[in-house]
Every structure is written in C-alpha cells, then in structure tokens.
Amino acid sequence: AGIGLGAFAVVQLRDNPKAQQAVDEIYEAAKDFGAAVADGYREREEELNKPAKRPTTPKKWMKTAEIKRRWLEFFEKKNHTVVPSASLVSQDPTLMFTVAGMVPFIPYMTGLLPAPYERATSVQKCVRTLDIEEVGKTTRHGTFFQMNGNFSFGDYFKKEAISFAWELLTNSVEDGGYGFDKDKLWVTVYKDDEESIQYWLEQTDIPKERIQKRGMADNYWSTGQRGPAGPCSEIYFDRGPAYGIEGGPEADEDRYIEIWNLVFMQYERADGGTKDHFEILGELPKKNIDTGMGLERVAFLLQGVENIYEIDQVKPLIDLVSQLSNKEYGANEQDDVRMRVIADHIRSSLMLMSDGVTPSNEGRGYVLRRLLRRSVRALRLLGIDK
Numbered sequence: 218a219g220i221g222l223g224a225f226a227v228v229q230l231r232d233n234p235k236a237q238q239a240v241d242e243i244y245e246a247a248k249d250f251g252a253a254v255a256d257g258y259r260e261r262e263e264e265l266n267k268p269a270k271r272p273t274t275p276k277k278w279m280k281t282a283e284i285k286r287r288w289l290e291f292f293e294k295k296n297h298t299v300v301p302s303a304s305l306v307s308q309d310p311t312l313m314f315t316v317a318g319m320v321p322f323i324p325y326m327t328g329l330l331p332a333p334y335e336r337a338t339s340v341q342k343c344v345r346t347l348d349i350e351e352v353g354k355t356t357r358h359g360t361f362f363q364m365n366g367n368f369s370f371g372d373y374f375k376k377e378a379i380s381f382a383w384e385l386l387t388n389s390v391e392d393g394g395y396g397f398d399k400d401k402l403w404v405t406v407y408k409d410d411e412e413s414i415q416y417w418l419e420q421t422d423i424p425k426e427r428i429q430k431r432g433m434a435d436n437y438w439s440t441g442q443r444g445p446a447g448p449c450s451e452i453y454f455d456r457g458p459a460y461g462i463e464g465g466p467e468a469d470e471d472r473y474i475e476i477w478n479l480v481f482m483q484y485e486r487a488d489g490g491t492k493d494h495f496e497i498l499g500e501l502p503k504k505n506i507d508t509g510m511g512l513e514r515v516a517f518l519l520q521g522v523e524n525i526y527e528i529d530q531v532k533p534l535i536d537l538v539s540q541l542s543n544k545e546y547g548a549n550e551q552d553d554v555r556m557r558v559i560a561d562h563i564r565s566s567l568m569l570m571s572d573g574v575t576p577s578n579e580g581r582g583y584v585l586r587r588l589l590r591r592s593v594r595a596l597r598l599l600g601i602d603k
C-alpha cells in the first residue's frame with residue numbers, strides 16, 4: 218500500500234489530463250502490494266458485498282472510482298466539458314488551498330475571464346483544515362476530500378441544477394445513477410427562496426414535508442471571503458433512527474448527512490462579517506451554478522460503512538496502521554480515532570506533497586508539517602515508534 222501511495226503521489230505530479238485515470242489504476246494495483254493489506258482489503262470487500270444488515274446499507278456496493286466515473290459520464294452526456302482536477306495549491310492568491318470544486322472557476326463567475334465553456338464538470342481534489350480537530354471523531358470530517366461538481370457560467374440555473382441532481386441521485390444503478398432511495402432524501406433551501414421550492418415540488422418526488430428552510434449560516438454559500446456567493450439548496454440522506462433524532466437536517470446533521478450542495482451563484486460578497494451575516498456588494502455579471510457533492514460522503518453511504526475513513530480508498534491505510542500497531546480496528550474508540558486521524562492526514566499530506574508543497578514553518582508548508590506531526594503523534598500513541 219505504501220509503494221502504491223508513493224506512486225499515487227508521483228503520478229499526480231504529472232500535468233496530464235489522464236493522470237486522474239492513472240491514479241485510479243495505480244491505486245487498484247497498490248492493493249496488491251503487501252499481502253496482508255491486500256488480503257484484509259479483499260475480506261473487507263467480500264464483507265461489504267454481503268446483503269445489508271443495517272437499515273441504511275445499500276443493496277449494491279459501489280467503488281469510489283465508479284461513483285466518480287458515473288458523475289463525469291452523467292454530466293458529459295448533459296453537454297458539460299469534463300475539466301481535470303486543478304492543483305491543491307490554489308491559483309487564486311487570496312486562497313491558500315483549493316477548498317472547493319468551484320475555486321478554479323472563480324474568474325469565470327466574477328467575469329474576470331471569459332468562460333471557455335458554458336457548462337463544466339470536474340472531480341476536484343480539495344484540502345480544508347478548518348475542522349482538523351474533528352477529524353476521526355465524526356463520520357464526515359476529512360482534511361482531504363474530492364468534490365464532484367457541475368457548473369454553469371451564465372447558462373442553466375436553478376431549474377436544471379435541481380433536475381440534474383435528482384436524476385443522478387435517484388436513477389437506478391442499472392440506468393447509470395446512484396440508486397438512492399427517494400424516500401430517504403431531504404432538501405434544504407434558503408429561507409427566501411420560494412422559486413427553488415417550486416422547482417423541487419414540480420420536478421421531483423420530494424414532498425413538501427421533506428423540504429426545510431434555513432438561514433444564511435446554513436444555506437448561503439461562499440468561500441468565506443470576497444468573491445462569488447449565493448443562496449443554496451442542499452440534499453441530505455437520512456441514515457435512519459439508529460443514528461439520531463427525527464426532524465430532518467434542521468434537527469440532526471449526523472443522522473441526516475449532507476451529500477450535495479447546489480449553489481445559485483448570483484452575487485458578490487464582501488470580506489468580513491460572520492457566517493450568518495455578511496455584506497452583499499451586488500450582482501455578478503451572470504447567474505451561475507456551482508454544485509459540490511462530497512465524493513467520500515456518497516461513497517460511505519453507498520458502501521454501507523460508518524464513515525468516510527472506512528471507504529475503499531482510505532480503509533487500506535487504517536488496516537496498515539492496525540497491522541503495524543498490532544491493534545484491532547474497532548476494539549477501542551480512542552485507538553480507532555487515532556487510526557482514522559493517521560489515515561486522513563497521511564492521505565492529505567501525500568496529496569499536498571504531490572502538488573509540490575514541502576514542510577516548512579509558514580503558510581502551506583506549515584499546514585503540511587502540522588498534518589505530519591499529528592500523524593506521528595497518533596502513531597506513537599498507538600505504540601509505533603519506528
């Protein structure tokens with residue numbers, strides 16, 4: 218697995234549109250390195266393919282690479298240009314990292330550059346370290362993640378964005394979709410956005426009772442600084458009563474997991490303010506669509522595992538740490554958190570290094586150093602000191 222991940226990093230160095238495909242292939246090959254890890258992985262795959270025991274586990278197990286492939290194919294068929302992932306080192310001098318799928322497209326939204334296409338789709342590698350302390354403790358916080366996105370630059374708007382999302386999520390697996398159970402999906406909209414509610418009701422099977430209105434803190438998206446902003450509509454999956462209280466995303470965001478955010482980018486926001494109150498400077502030149510679907514989140518739901526660290530692309534690292542430390546994953550919550558932290562941080566570190574970041578005392582290099590230090594600390598606490 219280690220050799221594979223090294224190769225994984227090296228391939229990412231090449232500025233080649235086929236790199237992402239090569240990464241998937243190398244990742245597959247990496248499973249064959251180290252018999253113990255590979256055996257563990259195969260057992261896991263067999264286990265996951267068994268019929269569901271839990272109410273929310275899926276009927277079919279879908280690999281992360283397959284979820285990604287289906288995404289790109291779906292939007293390519295809807296006339297979107299497939300754009301390879303940009304570097305984690307953001308081209309935008311005001312952002313340290315690529316924190317969302319929309320970052321490489323900001324100049325097209327603000328009108329700084331003419332968009333070379335009206336519709337685009339990508340699976341963007343992202344790094345966000347704001348919630349680093351939550352990593353390993355929750356189901357869904359990762360410092361590295363991949364964001365599936367579809368974008369419109371002055372072309373389609375709310376109506377089509379809502380219809381595309383519903384189609385891809387609920388189409389059967391045989392028809393190229395993800396096969397989510399319609400009855401388990403919930404939607405939130407910005408409190409004043411009656412138009413979106415109408416589109417949800419007219420174009421999908423979502424009943425009114427499963428649409429919730431929320432305020433700026435939850436349903437108005439931006440990168441947190443001056444730039445494109447807009448009200449959003451989020452789609453959630455209900456994992457069932459075993460995971461929390463009834464009442465939709467408004468009541469419990471652990472039971473109801475956000476999987477896809479549709480942002481209606483039509484305003485420019487100012488710097489400053491708070492999460493639930495910031496100044497809107499005016500309208501963008503055109504109305505744009507920016508969506509973000511968390512690839513690892515969808516993978517954990519479609520693979521019937523408990524969190525983003527147990528999916529096919531991350532679990533081999535936990536297995537390796539378990540083997541090295543001689544500690545069973547699942548036996549002790551504190552050790553499990555450490556194993557998940559290591560899996561997450563090593564993955565982020567490799568991805569950062571493959572995009573040219575080196576450890577240092579400031580900026581991006583400091584973030585990398587912190588991720589590595591936290592990994593080493595967690596390894597030591599697990600008794601691995603070599």
Ligand code: GLY
Binds near residue numbers: 319438480508509
């Ligand atoms: N840009 C949409 C999101 O990150 O959720």
